[in-house]
Amino acid sequence: MKVTLLKLLMASSLMLVSVPALYAKTLIEEAKSAGLAPLPKNQKEIDKFLKENNVKSSAFSEAKAELGKKLYFDPRLSKSGLISCNTCHNLGLGGADGIAAAVGHKWSPNHQHLNSPTVYNSVFNTIQFWDGRAGNLIEQAKGPIENEVEMATPANLAVKKIASLPEYVNAFKKTYGKVSFENIADAIANFERTLITPSPFDKFLEGDEKALSKEAQAGLKLFIDKGCT
Template sequence: MKHFIVSLSSILVASTLTLSAADLLSQAKDSGLVPLPKDQAGIEAMLKEYGVKFSAFSQEKAELGKKLYFEPRLSKSGLISCNTCHNLGLGGADGISAAVGHKWVANPHHLNSPTVYNSVLNSAQFWDGRAGDLADQAKGPIEAEPEMATPAKLAVQKISSLPEYQSEFKKIYGRSGVTFDNIADAIATFERTLITPSRYDAFLNGDDKALSKAEKEGLQVFLDKGCAACHTGVNLGGSMQSFEVAGKYKFADLGDFKGDANGMVKTPTLRNIAETAPYFHNGAIWSLTDAIKEMGSIQLGINISNKEAKQIATFLQSLSGEKPQVIYPQLPIATDKTPKPEL
């Protein structure tokens, strides 16, 4: 009888834990948290749901886009590529406070480079949300003087001067061939493959053992504190939200960025957040727990204790996902027609 009581007690404890995990999962989903799609078809379905533009996906187009993503000749200097500021080996960012561009000048607005991983599922691109999809976003840094400083006409001229690229563009895009729109579309197609599924996604998909007890406790604090009010959806961010709702950001004067015309700012994704310090639009905070406490103050109007910040940070560690293997491509050899770099 004693053995039966002990066994029954163990079953009841296990049942309670299971129910607790189920309740946490239900609460997370009720808060709008969504797992990553498992394939490109799932990404397309989600983009349609979000009203984000996209072109047809193909592996050939993604491979072309990968070359262009690593192509430094898309910059005026011939030194800067997309990967310079969105380094795939550094969490899809660059690990510095303000992006450094043409002539090694820091971003004049002191803006931090956001991660490119999972960015296809953001509903807005750029800190001020001025682009609605990755193809539009890809054009901006190429042409911007503080970044790659290459006018669209020159970008087309550079890529068109390389027969290997000409052949690939013709095969994929037909008669339109090498255009600035097609260059951006190919880069965006490659970026669609930069999805990083994590243990957090496994938990949302029903595996209650995917997160540790401490990570589940951190998720509960994250939800209880109201963090999911802005950090929600598939990317736990990526949409435009009001900033400084309840208080003043203590580093607001670093740089002149004030958001869009309505003071709205793109909420950073929390995916891989442990790998993408420094934080905030101006890269002013290097500690994840400090960033969490600052958000509590300026966005939620609450005090998040050191213990609570550490608990939330522990949960956020579970958002570090598996990165796709990306082999650095061999790029076409320049020809006599290829415009020379301008330093």
Template sequence: MKSTLLLSSVLVATSVFAASDADLLKAAKDAGLKALPSTQAQVEEVLKDLGVKPNKFTEAKAELGKKLYFEPRLSKSGVISCNTCHNLGLGGTDGVAAAVGHKWTVNPHHLNSPTVYNSVLNTTQFWDGRAMTLVDQAKGPIEAEPEMATPAKLAVERIGSLPEYQAEFKKIYKDGVTFDNIADAIASFERTLLTPSKFDKFMNGDLKALNKAEKEGLKTFIDKGCATCHTGINLGGSMQAFEVAGKYKFANLGDFKGDVNGMVKTPTLRNITETAPYFHNGAIWKLDEAIKEMGSVQLGIEISNAEAKSIINFLKALTGEKPKIVYPQFPVSTEATPKPEL
């Protein structure tokens, strides 16, 4: 009789726990949180649903784009590549407060480099949202004087001077090496930089994927209103109003004020524990401080130390598995290759 009662108690406790987890999953979905797509076909559908026009993806484009992503000759100096500021070994960022570019120029607006991981699933690109697609985004840093400082014409001359690249481009693109095709290839590689995590398993129905502390953190995250802006597949990546309830204490570091309406792209929270410092100007280095600041600035509430710690437990569950990237070997420069300009 005693063993029957004990078994009954275990079964009741288990069913209550399962119901609680199911309720949490429903709450997460109701808050707009979603799992990462697992295939490029699914990425395509997600982008269409977001109203973002996807570029046509092929494995050949992605492989070419990988070379170009790491290609330092796309910078005027021949030293800087996309990976310099969006280092795939550093969470897709550079680990400094403000991006550093050509001739050691610090970003004139003191803007922090956002992660490139999962960036294809943002609804907008750049802090001010001035680009909708990764193709458009890829062009900006190459040409920007404080970044890679390479005019489109020079970029095409550099890449077009290398027979191996010429042949590879002609196999993929009818018009060969063009600036648009360079950007398209880079964007195709960036589409592959997805980082599925245990959170995605949970969102796909595996109620045991998160531990107790992570589930409690997810509940705190939702209950405090964090998912109001940090929502969707990327838990961010869309344009949102900033300083809704209070003044950001480091607002005067740099002159960035958002787009014409004061809107700012909300950073993704995926892999957030790997991408310090935080905020558009990289002014905050500690994640608990960033959480408390967001509570004050965006929600008008005070988040306690215990609540911040709980949220961090959840955010750790957003650290995903990175795709294995083999560093490419580049074609050798020719006599026709324009020389580096330092």
């Protein structure tokens, strides 16, 4: 096993020295045929991805996403007024909280000892939650708001709270017509569509042969050859 790995590494590095550009081109093709694909780059491409994968979504707009962003960070959406989506899916901490079991309402740990998955790139999950019980981000977002150990706010209370704040009322009037639980979830889902993390790896798959260092390319080659894809 170790010998094979060494040989593979030696072979890859030899190839890199002699024909780097050709090597990169071939590697991109190899990666693609192994099923790897770059992340969609914009909302139009995201729409196409969602359609192809039969994931329900609403028409994206910047105004909806901006409203969703406010809601995402707003602890007033929780019963206690202390917990927001960002409490457990901290965008500064990789979209999660870094603890073994999420802590929510009344500082209770998740009853099933589940940790918070990242919200970054969650728009590309064709199912949501660890057990896949939600089919899209709109349905997903309703869960934590109502969940007793997360934000513990029944749907009607969430609507009442948001509809008591004039700035929100105006923003909802402009984007959706009115405040409703469905529209709150939809706005948050629109914001989550912007939480994507394009990287040099995506650029490489799009054909930019210089986007990855030689070492990273060798790693990708190894990753594919070992069947990790």
